[in-house]
Amino acid sequence: MIQRRHVLLLAALWALVWGAGVFASADDATALVKRTSERMLTTLEARRAEVNKNPAIIFGMIDDILAPHFDFEKITQGALGPHWREATPAQQQALTNGFKQVLVRTYARSLLNYSGQEIRYLPVKPGSRDNTVTVSTEVRAPGATPIPIDYRMYDNGAGWKVYDVIVNNASLVNNYRSSFSTEIRQKGIDGLIIKLGEMNRKGSDSTGGKGQG
Template sequence: MFPQRRFLLSMLFLLPLAWSGALLASQDDASALVKRTSERMLSTLEARKTEIDRNPSLIYGMIENVVAPHFDFQRITQGAVGQYWRQASAQQQRALVDGFKQVLVRTYARSLLSYSGQEIRYLSVKPGSRPNMVVVPTEVREAGSTPIPVDYRMYDNGSGWKVYDVVINNASLVGNYRNSFANEVRQSGIDGLIAKLDEMNRDGRE
């Protein structure tokens, strides 16, 4: 066998192993990010519990600082709006992202305010549908109750891992909103959906 051919064949065997190791390390980074962010959020919540009890709105700033930077709200909104995203102008798209982000932050804030020491387990990372995507599975456990699976779908945009969907008890956050958003757009157009999001945020509803 020619040396060059032997070298090329050896590279063919080594490259998948090198890629596998890089991918595994990258997956571990995604899992570590989810765990680190969750633990930081909960420890901050505990440390400032007295302040938050007096003024619950403080939790929004905490979420903005600790959690929000790791979510791709534009991609989440685009997925939830679905086929109608392309019909929206750039200004409408910005309004949709801003409005939906507020809805999601408010929803997360309510779940945090009701947190009472449930255990969070971090399970083995699963590969996503593309090389730069993973699923980070977790379980929320409470004594006497069935564990609730919460999966974070994440992708690496070249500068770090971002969450683009959350699947709670096998229900996709993006998928659930897509149906209601589509109905709203069909009835009232893109501006109608923007107005609906504004209304939801004023009323403090999901």
């Protein structure tokens, strides 16, 4: 349900975009990205031996450092498109929880393989709507073409939150929208909820533990 390139790059996607507090201007979004990227990667390196023995530990690290600064409901709503309105409040919550776990587990697998690629931070750009910005970065590895990664963020009054990530001009939200729509047409909203659960069980097996619930 997700292209391989996204799986390989989510280490760069999520490790770059978090922080806390209220930020006075759009310019602070880039500083936030850089500061929290360094915190995530420093924490990983400090606990590398521990994580190598028990990879599931990485889920707690992601929950503590990254997850609070994603708007997972907004991300899920974007991925479902018009189907979001067809879901009951209980189904919307189940979809949000399931999709959050899919994204966290996908990122965790990639982060375990992070090997020091350089991250270049570019000037922030205004978004298409008020209180939104796009933070642009490039991930550079020796001998490889730089990979552009843009973070679409909005200020919810308490700080910046991410609502989409663009990798090589491909939207993470739009990438899932097609597969989610197909699943809903074939098996309904509950079928997609079941599918997300299956993906998370497989993700637990691939990272050596159950991780977050």
